[in-house]
Amino acid sequence: MKPFSNPHxxxxxxxxxxFQRWMKERRREDRWFWEEWLQVYPEKRDLYEQAVxxxxxxxxxxxxxxxxxxxxxxxQILASIPxxxxxxxxxxxxxxWVRWVAAxxxxxxxxxxxxxxxxxxxxxxxxxEEKALExxxxxxxxxTGQQPMVVLLPDNSSVVLSxxxxxxxxxxxxxxxxxxxxxxxxxxxxxxxxxxxxxxYTNSLTTKVLGTSFQVRSFEGETVALVKVKSGKVxxxxxxxxxxxxFLTEHQQLSIVTKTNEVIQKTSDNVAENxxxxxxxxxxxxxxxxxxxxxxxxxxxHLPIQYDHEKLQSCTxxxxxxxxxxxxxxRLICLTIEATYEVVDDKVIIHSQGCN
Amino acid sequence: xxxxxxxHVLWKSYREGDKQALGMIVERYYRxxxxxxxKFMIDEAAVEDCIQDLFLQLWQxxxxxxxxxxxxxxxxxxxxxxxxxxxxxxxxxxxxEPDWDTALxxxxxxxxxxxxxxxxxxxxxxxxxxxxxxxxxxxxALYLKYYENLxxxxxxxxxxxxxxxxxxxxxxxxxxxxxxxxxxxxxxxxCLFL
Numbered sequence: 001m002k003p004f005s006n007p008h009x010x011x012x013x014x015x016x017x018x019f020q021r022w023m024k025e026r027r028r029e030d031r032w033f034w035e036e037w038l039q040v041y042p043e044k045r046d047l048y049e050q051a052v053x054x055x056x057x058x059x060x061x062x063x064x065x066x067x068x069x070x071x072x073x074x075x076q077i078l079a080s081i082p083x084x085x086x087x088x089x090x091x092x093x094x095x096x097w098v099r100w101v102a103a104x105x106x107x108x109x110x111x112x113x114x115x116x117x118x119x120x121x122x123x124x125x126x127x128x129e130e131k132a133l134e135x136x137x138x139x140x141x142x143x144t145g146q147q148p149m150v151v152l153l154p155d156n157s158s159v160v161l162s163x164x165x166x167x168x169x170x171x172x173x174x175x176x177x178x179x180x181x182x183x184x185x186x187x188x189x190x191x192x193x194x195x196x197x198x199x200x201y202t203n204s205l206t207t208k209v210l211g212t213s214f215q216v217r218s219f220e221g222e223t224v225a226l227v228k229v230k231s232g233k234v235x236x237x238x239x240x241x242x243x244x245x246x247f248l249t250e251h252q253q254l255s256i257v258t259k260t261n262e263v264i265q266k267t268s269d270n271v272a273e274n275x276x277x278x279x280x281x282x283x284x285x286x287x288x289x290x291x292x293x294x295x296x297x298x299x300x301x302h303l304p305i306q307y308d309h310e311k312l313q314s315c316t317x318x319x320x321x322x323x324x325x326x327x328x329x330x331r332l333i334c335l336t337i338e339a340t341y342e343v344v345d346d347k348v349i350i351h352s353q354g355c356n
Numbered sequence: 357x358x359x360x361x362x363x364h365v366l367w368k369s370y371r372e373g374d375k376q377a378l379g380m381i382v383e384r385y386y387r388x389x390x391x392x393x394x395k396f397m398i399d400e401a402a403v404e405d406c407i408q409d410l411f412l413q414l415w416q417x418x419x420x421x422x423x424x425x426x427x428x429x430x431x432x433x434x435x436x437x438x439x440x441x442x443x444x445x446x447x448x449x450x451x452x453e454p455d456w457d458t459a460l461x462x463x464x465x466x467x468x469x470x471x472x473x474x475x476x477x478x479x480x481x482x483x484x485x486x487x488x489x490x491x492x493x494x495x496x497a498l499y500l501k502y503y504e505n506l507x508x509x510x511x512x513x514x515x516x517x518x519x520x521x522x523x524x525x526x527x528x529x530x531x532x533x534x535x536x537x538x539x540x541x542x543x544x545x546x547c548l549f550l
Contacts, residue, residue, distance in 0.1 A: 010533070010534075011530060014502045015502070015505075017505070020502075020503075020505060023469075026465075026468055026469075031468065031470070034470055035470060038470060048470075048471075049471050049472075049475055049476065049479060050479060050483075052469055052471055052476065052479075053476060053479035053480045053483050054483060054502075054533055055502065055503075056460070056461055056464060056480060057460065057480060057483050057484055057487055058498050058499055058502050058503050059461065059499075059503055060395065060457060060458065060459055060460065060461065060499075061394075061457060061459040061460065061461060061462065062461050062462065063390075063391065063394060064387060064391075065386070065387060065390070070383055070386045070387060071383065073382075073386055073404070073407075074379055074382045074383045074386060076408070077379075077382050077407070077408050077411050077412075078375065078378070078379050078382070080408055080412060081375065081378075081411070081412055081415045194398070194399050194401075194402055194446070195401055195402070197446070235448050245448060247448065
C-alpha cells in the first residue's frame, strides 16, 4: 500500500490511482485504507465525498460481466479467428478489403441496374425476377377486399395493407435482413431488431428502417409515390439514386414523381388531412378499459379480436403503444392484464381470468 | 506497473503469431471495451460484434501492427473507430456525433463507499444537473480521463480531435463540477443553521 497522499482538490483525488482502483474494484483492504485515510484527514471528508459522487457520475451505469462470461466471450472470439498462423498472405486480404470490394460490387450492380432499359410496364415482380423464381420461399398476400387488412410478418412486424395492394415476404426470417416487396399502400410497424434492418421495396423507392412505424404508398397507376413516418427514423432511396438516401423522422413525408424519379418534397405531415388513417392515430392510454382498446385496435387493423367481455370488464391499461407492431400491442396489453393470446384463422383470441 | 509490462509482452507475442497471447489480451480488456462501447447507446449485441471484429482484424493485420506504449489505449481507440463505422453503415449517422450514455449507476452502496447516504444523493443529483448540460463528447473526454485514466494526448487520438480541444472539453467539464463543489458546502452550512 502506498503512503497516504494528501490531495488538495477533487480532481487530484480523482486522478489518484489508488482512489480509482478503490472505486472500481472496491477491495476490502482498500476500504480499510480509505477508512483510515478519512480518520487521518477528517477535514478532507467533503472532498472525498465529492470525488466519490463525481466518479460515480463519470462511471455511469454499471453492467459488469462475471469472470465466466468474460472467459466465454474470449473463447468465442478466439474461435472466430481462423487458425492460419503460418499463412502470411492472409493479412493483405483483411476484412476491410473484402468489405470494400463487396460494397463496390453492390454499388456497381445498383448503378448498372439503373442504366438497364426499363420496360414501360415494369412491375415489382419483373424487377425482382430472380427473387420471384424462388417463389416457394416467399409468401404473397393481396388485399382484394373492401377495407384495409393487417398482415403479420414472420418477424412479428405488421403491415396494414390498403385495398388493392399486395406484399411479398420470405416465409422464414433471413439472418441478415428483413425484406418486404410492396405494391400499393401499406402502413408498417416494424419490430425492433438493430441487427436486421427492415427494407420495403417498391417500384420507385426503397425504405430502410431498424424499428419504427411508417406508411408507404406506391400504386402502379399513380404518378407520385409517398413515404410518411409516424415514429422513429427511416432512410428512403429512390430507385434512380440508390446510394443517395433521404432521412425522414417523425411526422415527415417524402414524395417521388414516379415517371422521372424526382424527389419533389419533404414536408411536415398534416394530421388533419385524414385523422382516421392509422398513420395519424394515437395509441396512448391512461387507465383505459381494455375492451375499448381492443375496439380501437380491431378497427385500425381490421382484424377481429375475440374476448370474454364480462371477464375483461374491470381490466384497464395505461401506456403508449404507438411505436410497436400489432401483435406486440396485443402482447403488451396481455402482459399487463395477465392474459394470454393466440392468433387463429385471421382473428386474435384473448384468454383471460379477469382482473381484480 | 506490473500489468503494463505484461501487456507489452503479450502484445509482442501476439504480433509474432501467438493466438493464446491475443486471447489473454481479450480476456484482460473485454470488460473495459464493452463498457466503453455500451456508452455509445448501441445495443449489446452490436457492441460485442464490434469487439469481435476488432480482434479479428488485429489478428489478420498482426504483421502490420506496430508496438504500442499502451495496449488499452490502442484497443479503446480501435473500438471507437469500429463503432463509428458501425453507426455510419448501419444507422446512416453520417454527420452526427455519437451519443453518450449518461445513466447513473443502478444502486449506490453508500456503506461500502464510506459516505453518508443523503450527502451522496444530494451531491450526485447536483453534479448530474451540471454534467447533463455538457455535450456527449465532453462527457466522453471526462470518462476517458477519470475512468480509463488516459492522458490528454491519448484521449485526443482516441476521439480523433486535437489536444487543445480535449483540454478545452476537460476544462469546461471541470468548471461545471467546480462551480458545484463551491456551492455544496455552503448548502450544508445553511441546512445546519436553519
